[in-house]
């Protein structure tokens with residue numbers, strides 16, 4: 176008779192590596208591993224499609240705010256972008272195309288979620304518990320790459336009275352496309368990167384639009400352009416155009432990066448933003464309300480040409496205060512302003528200082544990472560390797576954020592990570608962990624240098640800072656410096672043990 180208890184099937188073989196996640200980072204990891212002749216890996220993805228961020232975020236107007244010539248893989252330029260800044264559907268299509276073209280899609284085990292990753296100190300192996308369609312199984316691997324994403328967990332504030340709201344509500348990252356906003360009274364909470372993209376899209380169809388703004392963001396004109404068929408054909412025929420444009424974009428972002436470390440250099444940029452405000456916002460009271468009161472760059476810089484015009488439409492109302500309470504269908508701002516609405520759309524961003532992967536990983540001391548990060552935020556060496564987490568690598572981990580394309584950052588980090596994976600395999604290393612002294616010195620320096628940057632001293636509260644005000648996200652130096660540091664995987668930074676432990680155990 177079959178037992179009611181589910182049995183966990185354990186794969187007999189041991190993989191060299193196990194990749195978790197098939198967003199940009201996972202796709203890139205698989206591509207680069209294959210390219211470097213590193214084939215013994217397994218890749219899982221909890222959803223049924225690749226794409227990560229670009230699969231999950233489907234709100235109207237969703238798109239990248241870095242030109243697509245740079246927000247694309249260096250090994251897969253595309254001549255198909257419809258605009259200089261691509262929209263979400265085509266970014267998702269691009270990622271699906273790349274994973275098909277380079278034979279990555281067929282390697283991915285879709286619908287498989289990592290539940291638990293535990294380092295086995297006795298065997299020097301990762302024990303990975305996963306679930307596929309409710310069926311648990313276990314895989315063993317010598318190394319793990321966590322490509323599980325830096326910006327994934329939608330954040331909704333727990334406000335008094337929220338449970339009394341009878342209307343519809345959803346977060347921008349989980350847009351309810353079945354709910355028709357036409358003729359509805361809508362409250363949008365937040366004015367961050369997502370909200371300024373979807374507000375202009377929904378404003379023309381709703382009856383009333385109340386935008387709750389706690390902090391006015393810096394908004395720069397978006398130098399976007401429609402790329403017609405002729406431009407696309409030209410880019411396809413002459414790839415040098417795309418290459419040159421990619422370089423030019425990278426160089427201009429480098430100038431912004433320099434300014435983030437030397438805020439005075441960003442003066443001309445804030446002047447451009449103020450000019451946009453003067454041109455686009457005629458009403459002085461509204462202009463004052465949407466003028467930021469912190470140094471440009473302290474929070475993510477936003478780009479939009481249609482946000483301020485949408486706020487001035489007859490049906491729109493900017494409330495320059497946060498939402499503090501909900502009473503039935505009435506939303507109440509910090510200044511006491513009240514509005515009855517049919518729907519609340521949370522543009523309140525993401526919880527980034529406590530990445531969800533921490534809840535799944537148990538380190539060499541038997542400690543769950545989320546418990547260690549409870550009162551603080553994660554630390555890693557070059558955003559990739561963590562204390563007491565041997566043979567494991569994080570992509571887009573802490574303190575590697577510079578103002579650039581995340582794709583470029585992931586690519587640079589993966590070159591470093593694959594350098595490490597190859598050293599482990601080729602030198603017969605069974606256990607490799609970042610040396611705690613190296614990690615501490617690195618992070619002390621990072622924190623010291625962040626003090627002078629606009630992220631820490633620009634007078635704002637941003638998602639770069641954790642609950643204690645510690646900057647867990649930004650890299651304090653130039654992108655060139657980050658790429659230089661990531662170009663060499665130096666074994667001397669690591670504590671290393673040689674030998675093939677799992678075989679000794681099996682013997």
Ligand SMILES: Cc1cc2nc3c(=O)[nH]c(=O)nc-3n(C[C@H](O)[C@H](O)[C@H](O)COP(=O)(O)OP(=O)(O)OC[C@H]3O[C@@H](n4cnc5c(N)ncnc54)[C@H](O)[C@@H]3O)c2cc1C
Pocket residue numbers: 195196197198199200201219220221222225226227228229232237238239240241246287288289290322323324325326327369535570571579580581582585
């Ligand atoms: C709305 C939005 C707009 C953005 N715009 C830009 C931009 O313009 N420019 C820019 O540079 N960056 C932008 N970003 C940042 C963006 O997150 C990165 O550019 C990039 O998409 C990160 O890719 P990733 O693969 O590291 O993570 P993700 O895209 O988050 O992918 C992680 C994948 O791992 C999977 N996964 C997670 N946990 C598990 C598990 N336990 N088991 C199995 N699978 C798992 C997820 O399902 C997901 O598919 C934006 C982010 C958001 C949210």
